[in-house]
Amino acid sequence: MSSEYKFDTSIELFKRAADVIPGGIYGSKAPGFVIPGSYPYYFKRGKGCRLWDVDDNEYIDFLCGYGSQILGYGYDSVDEVAARQMRAGDLLNGPQPLMVELAEKLTDQVEGMDWSVFAKNGTDTTTLAVSIARVHTGKKKVIMAKGAYHGAANWCSTNDFPELTDKQDVLSFTYNDLEELRNLYKAYKGEIAAIILTPYHHPAFEKQVMPNPGFYEVVRKLSDVEGSLFILDDIRCNFRLSLKGSHVFFKTQPDLITMGKSIANGQPISVLMGCKEFMKTAGSFFITGTFWMSGVPFAASLETLKIMEEVDIIGHMNRMGGILKEGLISLGKEYGFSIEITGAPAIPFMTFEGDPDLFRNQVFCSEMTKMGIYLHPHHNWFISFAHKENDINKTLETAREAFAITAASL
Ligand SMILES: Cc1ncc(COP(=O)(O)O)c(C=O)c1O
Structure with missing residues (x-):
């Protein structure tokens, strides 16, 4: 199993922020508030579809700066x-x-x-x-x-x-x-x-x-x-x-x-x-x-x-989103979950059947994030031109572990 990420520097920064910024972080920028200790709060670098947090953890990112990074971070x-x-x-x-x-x-x-x-x-x-x-x-x-x-x-x-x-x-x-x-x-x-x-x-x-x-x-x-x-x-x-x-x-x-x-x-x-x-x-x-x-x-x-x-950006994002969707649905099935991916292929969101409060989603997404795949449990995801097939494959390999942990947590 992959080693889990630690977020000590993020947490330290958040403590400092709470003294000088109302709420510390505002908006929906911190899924970590829902699942304490499972998400980074602060980032320092992005390139392509990869993101690095202040604790030097690396992620394949599926939020893309809340959609803005359509070509990928730092497109030359x-x-x-x-x-x-x-x-x-x-x-x-x-x-x-x-x-x-x-x-x-x-x-x-x-x-x-x-x-x-x-x-x-x-x-x-x-x-x-x-x-x-x-x-x-x-x-x-x-x-x-x-x-x-x-x-x-x-x-x-x-x-x-x-x-x-x-x-x-x-x-x-x-x-x-x-x-x-x-x-x-x-x-x-x-x-x-x-x-x-x-x-x-x-x-x-x-x-x-x-x-x-x-x-x-x-x-x-x-x-x-x-x-x-x-x-x-x-x-x-x-x-x-x-x-x-x-x-x-x-x-x-x-x-x-x-x-x-x-x-x-x-x-x-x-x-x-x-x-x-x-x-x-x-x-x-x-x-x-x-x-x-x-x-x-x-x-x-x-x-x-x-x-x-x-470049055929929409064709590319549709293809990557399609592979991600099919892969997640079939992996979910292996672990006894009925998964639904809603929205357009380039703007997908995943839900588990029978999970009205999104608890399973929180477990799954936070496990993915702790293993280097940044997924928001409550907000739709985004695909960019920088997501390539090897990134989607890595995401699906990690999803296998996250589904197993989610199944074991029930
Ligand atoms: C559909 C939609 N409209 C408006 C906004 C607001 O945009 P901004 O956050 O740049 O003010 C957003 C932001 O997420 C959005 O998704």
Whole structure:
């Protein structure tokens, strides 16, 4: 059996952090909070699909910087372009030509979209999209799916502070339940500014759910008939389903699209794109941020988009995700588990049948992590271009041990 990793330096750092950073680490960045002592908290290096923590443990990583590292950590040509741009100048008084080039490139590439507004995080763009929809329609209410994540702003975050009223105009429905959705439009007739959806549903702590046949036709039709906007939050799936945008994969046409995470292979940049009809409204907003026009992420994004077109990145991620899926299902069977892998091959999530609180998942994923395969037990995983067949094979060899330990723990 492989030797188990120790996380002493991580734990020591976390103790120091707890004194000076509220919560020590925030967000969902630390599965170790759920399974103490099973996960590293701090990292120091990444290359390809490999990650090293502060205790020098090495991992094959299936979170990819929460999806952003689509080509893999430290992809040479992207890093070279970024370093060159850094030397030439990053944050200047105004934007660089790169910003125009990237807007042109994206409007060429992403089907049906005519303009781009760049920001830093996904939350900047989902929040802006909702604001634009409200101003454009003169309506206030926004519909989202229950359990969907659109960022950490007050209107959509998982926080529930009654003192903050941003959620009062946000309605929710059960994903794929068209009757519930129709009823919301009926109950709030004339008040719905927008519906915001991820291309398919990836709630934390649950299986991922694909849209039922006909789902998007109804969403599009309701938006048209009711005079509200359809916002596609493509931040997580971004370029793992289609290089033309995930709406092309699902054959639908949103009014506004948000992207982030993988558009610059980890450099901080996000984008809100839209159809011509909404450009004037978008242009009437005061939109900016001190760092939103820094040149490095634009340069990195142009290079990332170029590489993704040169190699068959989606075909590759689908193949790797397919091998991983089949391997995990068949290994699970050997140890008496019925395993389900939900979501697209490049964005998979594994669940055990009969494991509603994900306890088995926690045991399995933490055992994998302690043996060098970083898997999150509650959040979907990501495949990148850097995951090659030998990495998937190593992952499956380790999974055999982790399934055996999980079976023994029951
Ligand atoms: C679907 C979706 N929307 C929005 C966001 C928010 O993006 P960011 O964390 O960059 O603000 C995320 C982040 O995980 C996401 O997955």
